[in-house]
Amino acid sequence: MTFLSRTQVIMAIGAVLLVLYVLDLVRRRKLSEEYSLLWVICTVLVATLGFSTPLLTWITRALGMMGASSTVFAFGIGFSLAMLLHLSVKLSRLGQDNHALTRELALLRSELEDLRRGGGPAGAPAERG
């Protein structure tokens, strides 16, 4: 490897800090392992691109990009988009679960109240006033 440029040094520090922070989040149980793995892999991937000048120039040429930095940015943005989409999917799933749980809870609650009242199944027409 040749001398690292100033940009590469900054990137290296950034990448190391990000990985450390992600691991710390897992340690403090703020982030599940599943996500931490994604973040660490992607950070390493983008950092590798930044460091390995031959690899970067090869990919840049293969994709027909104007400059090497565009390639790094493109990968970074691609990763961000993928992560956002993944989060939206997770969020939809959470919403569905929440929806189902809320309905289940309402039914259980009404059943419990019926039992406490000592009545039979509430399908029997409730006395109305």
Added chain:
Amino acid sequence: MSAPRVLVIIPALNEQESLPATLAELHALAPQMDALVVDDGSRDATARVARERGAPVLRHAVNLGVGGALQSGFRWAVEHGYDVGVQLDADGQHDPAFLGALVEPLAAGRCDVSIGSRYLRRTGYRAPVARRLGMVLFSHLVSAVLRRRITDTTSGFRAYSRAVMEVCQQDFPRDFPDAPLLITLGRRGFRFEEVPVEMRERRAGRSFYTLGRSLYYPYKCLLASLMALLKRPAQL
């Protein structure tokens, strides 16, 4: 089917003002039908008001929307052995006098969902222009998809058979109990029939549909309708 057991499901969000009159009217005009109030996360005394009048209440801890309320009501109806579930608005827009007519096609076995339509016959109901435009659009869309003319896709005044209520536990367009629900059910081969009804002004309280939502709604509903068409049917 002779004299089906009918449950009138009343989704209610902050309806303590109008609920008593709705329940009283229901009891007076359709005493043979039971009522269930689904309190969809109200912050007022909706649940207490309903219980005081002897109606069983399902209470959502958070607001899920009309669709969620309907789904809970369906489940309760199925678990308690009802043959037919009718959706009735808490605010008095739906007149219980039409309940008999609404249930009749189901009782006769002619359809699985009967829809109380404001447009089948000329009635007094007048909607704002923009809203009427949307209604016409959805009416055409749903009619084309179902190959059957549906004049009032946004009507919430509907009766559902037990089979439909069971399917809705697994396959239900969340947040969209109107046009997308009809498409979802139509794709499963359920039959529809429309019954002419008249609707009234709401008694009190606020409508589910605010200004912001009335702009967002057509977009969301159109998208959900298309999705209802394209989605893989949920495994039952």
